Structures are given as structure tokens and as C-alpha cells.
Amino acid sequence: MSTVLQDRPKTVVVDVARLRRTRWHQQPRWRRLGALLALGALLTVMTGEQGSGKDLLYSLRGSLTSGRLWAFLGLGVAAWLLAELGAPVRTALRRAVRPAARARTWAAERRAVRLGGVLVVLALLIFVPLTLSKATNQVLVDWVGIYVLLALGLNVVIGWAGLLDLGFVAFFAIGGYSAAFWTGRLPVQPPVHLNPFLVIPVAMATCLVAGVLLGGPTLRLRGDYLAIVTLGFHEVIYLVAKNSDGLTGGSMGVFGIPHFSIDLGPIQYRWKLDPLDYWWLLLGLVVAVVLVLRRLEHSKVGRTWIAIREDEVAAAAHGVDTVRYKLMAFAIGASTSGAAGVVYASKVGFINPENFPLLYSVLVLAYVIFGGMGSVPGVLLGAGLLAWLPHALKDVVDQKDRFMYLGALLVAMMIYRPQGLLPARRRTSGGAK
Structure with a gap:
């Protein structure tokens, strides 16, 4: 196909098909x-x-x-x-x-079958660690369990509400220092000493308030601007923890954070150094969080978050109070991170500011993207696999190179499956269009 353009001095022939050819x-x-x-x-x-x-x-x-x-x-x-x-x-x-x-498909249409499948998976997660070594169970607790909890909270912020948060580990640090404070291990003594089990709801409430205080003046921002603010929030928390010797113990950290314990009359049990106890505790917390998030996902709040993520301007034009709902997402995600901080601090018994670097925020974000933003099963699978990957590579890859292979896996994933391993149905249908 050719188009002839007539000019006074000469005739120029332009091959339109050739111009369009890639x-x-x-x-x-x-x-x-x-x-x-x-x-x-x-x-x-x-x-x-x-x-x-x-x-x-x-x-x-x-x-x-x-x-x-x-x-x-x-x-x-x-x-x-x-x-x-x-x-x-x-x-x-x-x-x-x-x-x-x-x-x-047949199983998805039958609630009893779905429930049976979930129970089988839970049974495997409960009993299979009994056959593993102590070092392997240590990895399950310190990396897989903790990071699955963090990824579930970040999925609310990024996957459902569409808010880019690069300082999410700051709430993890707040949870850890809350455990140190309420158990009486900080230089500043609490009004009452609490068992670590009782610290969990207190730390979740503290992180919820911190999320509200951070989100209140900043959630009118979008995109890169919000990401910079959350990055600055992490640095503020990190520097306060590092430089406030009379409040947080400074760079020396906090020692002697007690383990979890149960003391109900004749029923007495104390968590020790065995990672299995903490694995089962984390498994119970993950199940509880997943049940709550699944209810939220299919509620009015969850649908409103999805609307804000897809088109915030259109949601606001339909009368949605976008700032209020984004604030709710920030607070709920932060509270989950606070629970993970309490378990981590009680398990290791020692924390300092270097336990909460910015790299961990990037890792949690990568886990959410890899699994599938907005998908609870995808986040569980992605966080579990990628958190386990450095341990799986320990015998064949030098320690300092393990995260490089993680980055390579993420790049390959973004080339061929940018929606993640198990994407949310709404994102899948949206991408198909």
C-alpha cells in the first residue's frame, strides 16, 4: 500500500506499510x-x-x-x-x-470440600515441622512465619488500597519495642508489667494509632510522594530508636525480653528456645489474621478499597471518603505488623535498631508483588516461597549472593507474569481486558 504525495517540484512516494512495520x-x-x-x-x-x-x-x-x-x-x-x-x-x-x-472448579463450588482442603493444609503445617531439624524450624519462625504476617499486613495497604508504603517495617519496630516496654526491659518503666500475650493487642493498638498519626496528614498524597513520606517515617523511627539511649536503649539495644508464657492456675507453660512453639504460635496468628482479612475483603470496606485502588478520582466522585478509607487500610495493615514485632522480640529476647533496616521493607514489598497483590492466597504462597529461598540456597550459593538470586527471580517474574503467582480475580480479569 502506498500513498503518493504530490509536490510541485517532484513526487515523493511514502511506503506507509513499511513505516508501520515493527x-x-x-x-x-x-x-x-x-x-x-x-x-x-x-x-x-x-x-x-x-x-x-x-x-x-x-x-x-x-x-x-x-x-x-x-x-x-x-x-x-x-x-x-x-x-x-x-x-x-x-x-x-x-x-x-x-x-x-x-x-x-468443582471443589471451589462446594464449601465443605474447600474447608476440608484448608484443614489438610493446616494439619501439614502443624505436624510436618515435627519431622524437620531445629535449624530448619528456626528458619520457619524467623523468616517464613514473621514475613508472612508482615506481607499480609502490607497487602492490605498496597494490594487492596493501592498505597505505596516503603516504610512498613517501622511498624514492625514499634511492635518489637512495645514488647520491650510493657515487659519492663526499657529504661522507661511501664505503669504495669504485662505478659507477652497481653502485649500483642496493646502493640497492635499502638501501631494502629501510629498508622493513623502517619496517615492523617499524608494520605492526601499519592504515588511517589506518599512513598517518600513513608520512607521518611521509617528513618524517623530508626533514628529515634538508635539515638534515644534513655528511652529505647540506643544502639546497644534491649536485652532480656521474656518469652511467652501461660499461667492459668494449674495450666502453666513457658515458651523457651524451641522454635516449634513459636511456629505454632505464628501459625495461629496467621490463621486469625487471614480469617479477619477474608471477611474484610468481601465487605463494604474491602470493596471500597478496591474502588480506590482502581480509580481514586472516580471513587471520590461517587461520594467515597477516600482519605477515611485509606486511613483505615494504613491502620489495619500496621496493626498486623505490630503483632509480628511482639512475637519476634519475645522469641529472640534482644532487639536493637539494626534488626529493622529499610531492606526488610523492600523484601516484604517484593514478597507481596511476587505472590500477587490483592490476593491473600498469593501473598501467603509468595511470602512463604521467597522467605524460604535464601535457606534453600545456603549450600550452593554464597551468603552474600543469595538476595541477588532473589532479585533475578523477581525480574524474570515481572517479564512473564507481572500479576504474580496467584493474582486476585479482579486483577486477572482487568488484565485480560
Whole structure:
């Protein structure tokens, strides 16, 4: 197809079809291949030779001339081939899992079957740790259980209300220091000493108030501006904890935070160093939080959060008090983080400001995105898998390189499945349109 443009001195022929044609290197398929190859080269440099002050290019030369480069590039090409050219394989897999998909649909329509599946999963989570080593159970408590709780709270803020919070771990720190204060381990003594079990609702209320105080003057902001404010809030909490020696113990931290205990007449039990006790405690808290969040998700509040996330201007035009509902999301998410802080502080018995770095906020955000923002099952799965990943790589990957592989996994995930492992139904249907 050609269009002839008449000009007085000469005739210019413009090939419109050629102008519209997309060059091969601009096609999405080849752009994804380029992204995977660049990711492989970046991983090679980041996990390769250490730098030298005498030779600035020593690390680059040593990394790019090693066999590790070809290994990473080969993995990238293999992933690309499997994702882009594996149509027959994907078709066969769909046919193979079609009965399972039908069974899943059948089970989803029957409440008794769903309840039975949940009970089976809970039974596995309760009894399987009995067969694991103490070190493995330690990872389950310190990483998987704690970060699942944090991810559930952040999912309310980011996944449902659409608020970008980069300082969420500040509420985790508030929960930890609340446990230290109400058990009498801070330089400032409380009016009454509480058992760590009683500190949990107190810490949740404290974090809820802190979320309201932070969100009240700032939730009229959006996007990057809100993210900067939450980032500043984390730094304020961190610096106050680090520099207030007479209030928080300063950089030396707080020692001797008591473990959980039950003292009800003849029933007496004290949590010790066995991680299994804390795993079961965290499992109970996660179940309680999930039940509450599922009720919220299908309530008027949950639907209002979804409306604000999808289009805040349209929601406000329909009479929704957007600031009020965003404030509720901030407060509820913060309270969940406070409960996790109490369990963590009581379990380790010692906290200082370095236990709550900004990196942890980024990790929790990555877990929520990886699992699927707005999806409670997705957040549970994503946080559990990624929190377990560094432990799974401990025998094959150097400790300082483990988070690099986590980053590579997230990049690959964003290339091929940006909606997450188990996305929310609303996000899936929205993306399909």
C-alpha cells in the first residue's frame, strides 16, 4: 500500500506499510530475550570476582571471562525458549492439568470440600515441622512465619488500597519495642508489667494509632510522594530508636525480653528456645489474621478499597471518603505488623535498631508483588516461597549472593507474569481486558 504525495517540484512516494512495520528487534519476544541476557550478564558481574583498588576493571574482566557467564546466559536462553517457543509443551500441559482444573472448579463450588482442603493444609503445617531439624524450624519462625504476617499486613495497604508504603517495617519496630516496654526491659518503666500475650493487642493498638498519626496528614498524597513520606517515617523511627539511649536503649539495644508464657492456675507453660512453639504460635496468628482479612475483603470496606485502588478520582466522585478509607487500610495493615514485632522480640529476647533496616521493607514489598497483590492466597504462597529461598540456597550459593538470586527471580517474574503467582480475580480479569 502506498500513498503518493504530490509536490510541485517532484513526487515523493511514502511506503506507509513499511513505516508501520515493527523491526525484529522491537518485537516483544526479542526484547524479552534481550532482558534475560542482560540479567544473566548482570548476575555474572554481581556474583563474580571482587573488585580491586589497583585495577578498576579487575572484577569486570574476571567475571566476564569465567564460565559462569555462559552458564547464566544459557539459563536465560533456556527460560526464553521454554516460555516463547514451547507452545506444544504448554498445550500438552494444559491438557494434562485440565482434569485438575475441573476438579478445582468443582471443589471451589462446594464449601465443605474447600474447608476440608484448608484443614489438610493446616494439619501439614502443624505436624510436618515435627519431622524437620531445629535449624530448619528456626528458619520457619524467623523468616517464613514473621514475613508472612508482615506481607499480609502490607497487602492490605498496597494490594487492596493501592498505597505505596516503603516504610512498613517501622511498624514492625514499634511492635518489637512495645514488647520491650510493657515487659519492663526499657529504661522507661511501664505503669504495669504485662505478659507477652497481653502485649500483642496493646502493640497492635499502638501501631494502629501510629498508622493513623502517619496517615492523617499524608494520605492526601499519592504515588511517589506518599512513598517518600513513608520512607521518611521509617528513618524517623530508626533514628529515634538508635539515638534515644534513655528511652529505647540506643544502639546497644534491649536485652532480656521474656518469652511467652501461660499461667492459668494449674495450666502453666513457658515458651523457651524451641522454635516449634513459636511456629505454632505464628501459625495461629496467621490463621486469625487471614480469617479477619477474608471477611474484610468481601465487605463494604474491602470493596471500597478496591474502588480506590482502581480509580481514586472516580471513587471520590461517587461520594467515597477516600482519605477515611485509606486511613483505615494504613491502620489495619500496621496493626498486623505490630503483632509480628511482639512475637519476634519475645522469641529472640534482644532487639536493637539494626534488626529493622529499610531492606526488610523492600523484601516484604517484593514478597507481596511476587505472590500477587490483592490476593491473600498469593501473598501467603509468595511470602512463604521467597522467605524460604535464601535457606534453600545456603549450600550452593554464597551468603552474600543469595538476595541477588532473589532479585533475578523477581525480574524474570515481572517479564512473564507481572500479576504474580496467584493474582486476585479482579486483577486477572482487568488484565485480560
